[in-house]
Amino acid sequence: MRRFNWQIWAGFLIGVFALLSYPTIFVQWPATRDFPWVNILLFVIAEIFIFVGVRRAFGPDRGIASKIGAVILASLSSLVLLAFIMVAFVSSTWMPEAAGAPVVGSRAPSFTLADSNGRQVSLSELQSMPISSAQPRGVLLIFYRGYW
Amino acid sequence: MRGIERSLDKFNAAGIRPVAISVDSPEQLRELVETNKFTFPFLSDPDLTAVRAYDLVHPGAGEEGRDIARPAEFLIDSSGTVRWVNLTDNYWVRGTPEQILEAAKTLP
Numbered sequence: 001m002r003r004f005n006w007q008i009w010a011g012f013l014i015g016v017f018a019l020l021s022y023p024t025i026f027v028q029w030p031a032t033r034d035f036p037w038v039n040i041l042l043f044v045i046a047e048i049f050i051f052v053g054v055r056r057a058f059g060p061d062r063g064i065a066s067k068i069g070a071v072i073l074a075s076l077s078s079l080v081l082l083a084f085i086m087v088a089f090v091s092s093t094w095m096p097e098a099a100g101a102p103v104v105g106s107r108a109p110s111f112t113l114a115d116s117n118g119r120q121v122s123l124s125e126l127q128s129m130p131i132s133s134a135q136p137r138g139v140l141l142i143f144y145r146g147y148w
Numbered sequence: 149m150r151g152i153e154r155s156l157d158k159f160n161a162a163g164i165r166p167v168a169i170s171v172d173s174p175e176q177l178r179e180l181v182e183t184n185k186f187t188f189p190f191l192s193d194p195d196l197t198a199v200r201a202y203d204l205v206h207p208g209a210g211e212e213g214r215d216i217a218r219p220a221e222f223l224i225d226s227s228g229t230v231r232w233v234n235l236t237d238n239y240w241v242r243g244t245p246e247q248i249l250e251a252a253k254t255l256p
Contacts, residue, residue, distance in 0.1 A: 100203035137163030
């Protein structure tokens with residue numbers, strides 16, 4: 001019996017992990033989120049395994065099934081890599097420009113919103129509520145997309 | 149947000165109060181805050197009043213085509229003047245605690 005072509009499967013699975021781990025794991029740290037170097041490194045490793053696996057599948061002692069399997073897994077791996085490029089670098093830039101957002105030196109628009117306890121909180125309250133008994137010097141508003 | 153929470157001692161020392169705003173409901177926010185043990189305020193803007201006032205509406209980008217906020221950060225001083233703005237081009241790339249604390253040094 002011919003030995004299992006583990007390299008092609010390892011390459012495929014590492015690629016899938018490289019895709020899925022970016023939005024779920026590596027976004028947690030600015031150092032791995034702002035530029036996804038860990039995921040890119042994982043993809044490089046995945047592609048090396050795929051390359052070795054495809055070469056092996058097309059070796060002299062392998063049958064047609066082995067070749068077809070390797071081509072399918074290598075193609076799926078390319079799609080996974082494309083999906084990663086879309087998610088990390090392309091679709092994430094499809095945002096409105098926010099041309100009317102407040103600029104440096106302008107007055108911050110005031111608002112009153114409910115917090116996670118349902119309590120109404122205003123911007124002026126956030127500016128004046130003490131931080132460990134000292135007057136705050138500033139408020140950092142972080143608008144985010146939401147977790148839905 | 150987890151990065152902000154990890155740097156909260158530094159923000160406190162600098163006198164900066166981080167505040168997160170999204171279209172999530174207060175109930176969703178409570179779950180988020182409890183799961184992640186966040187200790188800074190999270191505000192709910194389901195009607196996009198603040199999001200619209202800051203011109204950050206991203207139409208149809210949420211679940212089921214809901215309007216949400218595009219990511220952005222604003223540092224506001226105690227008089228209510230905007231001192232630093234970060235409108236990212238890619239929503240994965242956000243202001244780091246280091247950048248924000250550097251910007252906070254310019255506050256009066």
